[in-house]
Amino acid sequence: MDCNYVRPAPDGMASTTSYFKSVPAIMLNNLDIQQQITEAIERVEILSERFTRDGSGWIIDEIENVTLHTSVYDPIGGSSFIHTPDWIAHKMAVVNIQNKDEKCFLYCVLAVSHPQKYNAYRASHYEQYLPELNLQDLSFPLEIGQIPKFEANNSDYAINVMRIDDDEEESFAPLYATKYRNRKHLVWMLLLDEGEKRHYVLIRNLGRMLRGRNTGSNQVFPCPYCLYCFSSESGMQNHIDDCGKMGVQKVRYPEPPNTTLTFSNHQNQMEMPFVIYSDFESYLQKNEEEIGKSTKFCDTHTPSGFCCLTVSKFPEYNNEEPFIYSGDGDVVDAFFTHLNQERVRINEILKKASTTSPSPL
Numbered sequence: 039m040d041c042n043y044v045r046p047a048p049d050g051m052a053s054t055t056s057y058f059k060s061v062p063a064i065m066l067n068n069l070d071i072q073q074q075i076t077e078a079i080e081r082v083e084i085l086s087e088r089f090t091r092d093g094s095g096w097i098i099d100e101i102e103n104v105t106l107h108t109s110v111y112d113p114i115g116g117s118s119f120i121h122t123p124d125w126i127a128h129k130m131a132v133v134n135i136q137n138k139d140e141k142c143f144l145y146c147v148l149a150v151s152h153p154q155k156y157n158a159y160r161a162s163h164y165e166q167y168l169p170e171l172n173l174q175d176l177s178f179p180l181e182i183g184q185i186p187k188f189e190a191n192n193s194d195y196a197i198n199v200m201r202i203d204d205d206e207e208e209s210f211a212p213l214y215a216t217k218y219r220n221r222k223h224l225v226w227m228l229l230l231d232e233g234e235k236r237h238y239v240l241i242r243n244l245g246r247m248l249r250g251r252n253t254g255s256n257q258v259f260p261c262p263y264c265l266y267c268f269s270s271e272s273g274m275q276n277h278i279d280d281c282g283k284m285g286v287q288k289v290r291y292p293e294p295p296n297t298t299l300t301f302s303n304h305q306n307q308m309e310m311p312f313v314i315y316s317d318f319e320s321y322l323q324k325n326e327e328e329i330g331k332s333t334k335f336c337d338t339h340t341p342s343g344f345c346c347l348t349v350s351k352f353p354e355y356n357n358e359e360p361f362i363y364s365g366d367g368d369v370v371d372a373f374f375t376h377l378n379q380e381r382v383r384i385n386e387i388l389k390k391a392s393t394t395s396p397s398p399l
């Protein structure tokens with residue numbers, strides 16, 4: 039940046055030009071532009087301030103020229119690093135640490151215990167902390183099957199890993215769920231793959247990562263086994279023990295038009311000689327009662343009447359009128375009385391049929 043300065047001089051105004059340079063920055067994602075420009079401006083401001091302080095009297099007159107130099111950067115060949123797919127990068131929810139070795143898993147873990155405000159994607163921030171980890175019996179790149187060993191070695195960490203679900207657009211599926219609760223550091227990772235390569239990426243904002251699944255909120259508590267997002271931690275804790283029994287799983291809803299479940303095993307049906315269909319009518323009675331912290335009874339359904347229709351596979355008995363009951367008496371009692379009467383009537387018919395017909399019913 040070329041900057042012109044002026045200051046009063048005995049014979050009018052003196053002027054000078056100063057040239058400031060910001061440091062080169064590596065940009066792997068166009069979403070980093072704003073952050074990097076801000077950092078560059080901050081640096082130029084500091085340099086400019088140094089130039090004008092200590093009573094030099096120089097005042098900025100104009101910024102004559104700003105030049106931005108760019109060149110294509112080939113980050114890391116031959117390591118396990120994989121770029122974040124754009125649709126995930128746009129969520130601004132992950133830190134993709136640029137490792138040149140096979141230790142992306144460890145850098146993700148250390149990025150949680152030693153969070154970095156700036157340039158968190160640089161592996162060099164975390165290399166110094168590697169000796170904190172117990173890597174006994176582990177080999178790298180770390181396979182999913184070795185994570186329990188890592189967790190056993192390193193009792194501060196609990197690990198959850200998800201992957202991109204290739205069967206559904208822009209979606210994730212759980213890959214590994216920790217069995218540990220209440221460990222000091224809970225680490226959520228995304229495992230990317232590209233051909234033979236695998237690469238762990240740290241998920242820094244779960245809410246943004248999973249937004250659009252079943253919540254619009256940033257603060258979510260996803261179940262590590264099924265990735266269902268709860269709005270409260272207690273809701274997730276209530277669910278997780280049962281869900282964990284099934285291991286990691288992906289809930290997938292059917293897509294239209296295949297969203298109706300119909301009965302198809304007609305061969306398993308057994309024909310009954312008589313069937314009674316019934317329907318109750320009820321009215322609501324206010325009956326407010328607190329049940330626990332978040333559950334309240336509001337109303338009681340009180341039956342006021344019912345209708346029963348008896349149908350039969352025998353045409354001669356398949357002409358019953360519906361039985362309708364409505365009244366103030368004990369409706370449920372009347373229902374069972376009617377059923378009992380029908381039972382006696384049907385039994386009589388069946389008894390008669392079995393003595394007159396040679397074929398079993």
Ligand SMILES: [Zn+2]
Nearest residue numbers: 261263264281
């Ligand atoms: Zn679950």
